[in-house]
Structure formats: C-alpha cells, structure tokens
Amino acid sequence: MPYKQFNDVLISAFEQRETPFYFYDMDLLRKTLSSCSIAYTAYNYHVHYAMKANFNPKITESIQQAGFGADCVSGGEVKKAIEAGFLPSKIVFAGVGKSDAEIKYALEQDIFAFNVESIQELEVINSLASAINKKAKVALRINPNVDAKTHANITTGLDENKFGINAWELPDAIAVLQKLDNVEFLGIHFHIGSQILDVNVFKSLCVKVNEFSSWFEERGFTVKVLNVGGGLGIDYHEPDSSAMVDFDSFFKIFHDFLEVKPHQEVHFELGRSLVAPSGSLISRVLYVKTGIKKNFLILDAGMTHLMRPALYQAYHQIENLSNQNKKDALKYDVVGPICESTDVFGKEVELPISERGDLIAIRSTGAYGEVLASDYNLKSRGPDFFKE
16 A cells, blocks of 8 residues: 555644645654664664764654664764764764864774775874774775766766775775774775665675675685665655665665675665655745746745755655645646756646645655755745654
8 A cells, every 4th residue: 555644634734834844754764664674684784874864863863763873974973873872883984084083083982883985094093093092993995886877976886986995906905904003904895876776786786795805805804894885765756655665675685695704794874765755845835937838836945955956856756735636737847946047846747736825745855855955045944843
C-alpha cells in the first residue's frame, strides 16, 4: 500500500501556520530507521548516519536512539553528534579540508576513526596527536575511480574529483604511515557519490574494495575496517509508493560481492535514504501569473529555503494540498520570491488549477533541504512541524 503522508487533519493544521516551514513525518522516519536497522544487522554491518544530510535535533535524536553511529564532515558536526548522544566510538570524521582545530577537537573526543583524504593530512593528524599524547585511528579514503552515474555535482569517486587518495599515491601513503608513531591504521574508506540508483555501481565498488583490501594485506597491513560509504538514492518521483528504499536488497549486494575476511568489519555512511522521504517543504501560493505561453505559481518559499533545484537541477514532486482535483489541471512554472532567475522549483509542473493562498507541498526534502537554507534576501521561515 502507498504511504499516505498527508490527510485532511494535517492539512487543516498546516492552514493555521506561518509558511514556509519544514514538515517532518516522524512515524515514517522511525519505520525507515527500523527497516534499515533490521537489514544491516542481519549481516553484522555498521551504519553511520551522514550528519550533513540533516542535523535537526529531533531527527538526530531519533537516529541516535535507533542505534546508528554518525558520519561527520566537520568539527561542528562532530560536536553536534556528541551533543545528540552519539557515542564517540561510533563517530567517523571525513572531509577533504579538516582544520587543525577540528582535528584536535575530534582527537580529544576519542572518535572511532578519521577518514583521511591525503598524505599531508596523515602527517598533520600525526603531529597534532603527538602534541596532546593521543593516537589517532585512521582509515585511508581511496579514490577508486568508479563512476557513480549520478549528477556531476554529487559524484566523488572519479580521478578528477578532489576527494580521497588516488591509487598511484598509495605506495607513498603506506611509506609515510610506517613512519608515524601517533597514527593507527584501521582500514580503508570509499565514497563514490550520492543519489545512486544503479545497483551495478555498488557491485563495481565491491570489486575495487576487494582489490584494495588485498593490496594492503599483501604489504603487511591488517585491514580491520572496510568502509564503503553511502550514496544510496531514493525515488523522488514517487514519494508515496516508494516511501522507503529497499534496504534488504542494498545490503545484500555487499554481502554477495564484498570479500570480507574474518577479522574485518563493514561500515556504511547513509544519509539521504534515511531522512529524505520523511520531510516536505510546505509553502503558500502568493500570486498566480497567467501568460500566453507560461503560467507561474509564485510561492512564499524560495531557493533560500530549498537550494537543491537551483544547485543540482534536482527534481522534487510538487503537490497542491488545497486542491487535489486533478481533472482540471494546468501546467505551471513553480517559482519562489527570491531575486534570482534560478529561483525555480519546477517547470511545466502539472497541477490542479491553483489560486492565491493554496498550500503547496514540495516533497522528499528531508535531506539537504533545511541544512542548505540561507539568509539571502532575509526571507523568513516558520518553525518546523513534526507529525509524531
């Protein structure tokens, strides 16, 4: 059965609120977390939640209580994760540009591992750890040159991307590792991109991980951790009938294609697939402009509230909650009030005939929605709304 996110009672509650605001379906979030947890624990895998997707306190609290670890890409996210109750022993710290202050803070918290992205970073971590008499646990983030087959702005595993250590640098990396007294090598880390829908990409990743794992062990390094990152995509076009991704099939790919030795753990870093479906941006129609070739719905929400369409040309399903009679429909360009031509949520969107004051839902915004909001144009936003 399709998951019905909105009902008349909920829409009536929306009518009483200042728009725009972010709405979170906490029941759907909990069901998603449970589905994912059942799937990954079947293989004794470990999952760290990608904090960058959404660090709303109620969201992170639910994820922490469900037993997930945290994947952080800044010192601020490490701090936020600890404040949310995530155990330091379940926190990994990635990011191509970690500052000295961020590294020192994470060292002081005794986090599980740094995902190291360059040889120079290895040396910096060692120096900072030595200064405070700590030993940093590290996994080397390797660039496997696997095409994620996703949007160019969110692919991270190709040779031309800024992320990770390239294969030809690994001999130099292990030579440096052998000289560092305040770094403990834990394993290898990969993250090839985001919003990946082609499962063959993950099969290709497994092949590469197997090769690199063997390469290290043949040279005397014990690879305890295989961190394969995240990137699992969602169905933005069918947010109700595909409200949860198929976690069972996702983890089974790694079970079938990853060669895991008895002394190795497998770690994942999932974000979007956990939180995106549970969120929607709720807005109102300010004005309707009817033209000869174009009709415009001008909303009170704009690119400052939801950046993804302007940044990635990302698709989000748009619904008129006030009028769901699809028999009389028009095509609209759904746009915001920001003084930028890129302030567009969707072009030629077929919607029921819409009027000033109608409530509009922009779906699947629980990931990279609220966290990318800005103060540009100083457009206000109402408080978040949570359905328990």
